[in-house]
Amino acid sequence: SYELTQPPSVSVSPGQTASITCSGDELGSKHTCWYQQKPGQSPVLVIYQDVTRPLGIPARFSGSNSGNTATLTISVTQAVDEADYYCQAWDSSTVVFGGGTKLTVL
């Protein structure tokens, strides 16, 4: 079965750039999405089709996808961005999630 691998945790200082990676076999040939989940809340879509932000998502969130790695980048990271982030892709007609990355802003 298809697997997506994320680092368990990433730390960043306020105002700096955070990068969260997601690795999978030939992931660049698939569309990748990213979700933000804060404690006690439902996940929220922050990037779809590798690079597109839904309406209402701040421009500091961006994405890329090439080769075997997709990356979520948060520029000028704020305390409010502290959350768990999940990547997601489709393998045939099934959905696969990465294990999630806890972003700490300190």
Added chain:
Amino acid sequence: QVQLQESGPGLVKPSETLSLTCGVSGFSISSGYYWAWIRQPPGKGLEWIGNIYHSGRTNYNPSLKSRVIISVDTSKNHFSLKLSSVSAADTAVYYCSREENSRGIDPWGQGILVTVSS
């Protein structure tokens, strides 16, 4: 604005069947999209269970396929999940959502915690 709301028992006994329903408002299921179930065990990551199209076509997570049935009732604008032979490992927050290939899973319901315990 599309909204989804999960409903069902919060406690299920081991070996029994977990049954949940997702009510959809602000959008007609018959208009398209896939409608999905996703779960999250306490303190763990997201696991996709499966989805259904308004026509009734389904896709399931291979690891759960033998125990899962997802159905849709377009007249009531809701879809449902049945997970049989549950165990403590099925304890999780269960989310329903709308899914579109390449465009993501959005929006999500608020989630419902289902505990499997005697």
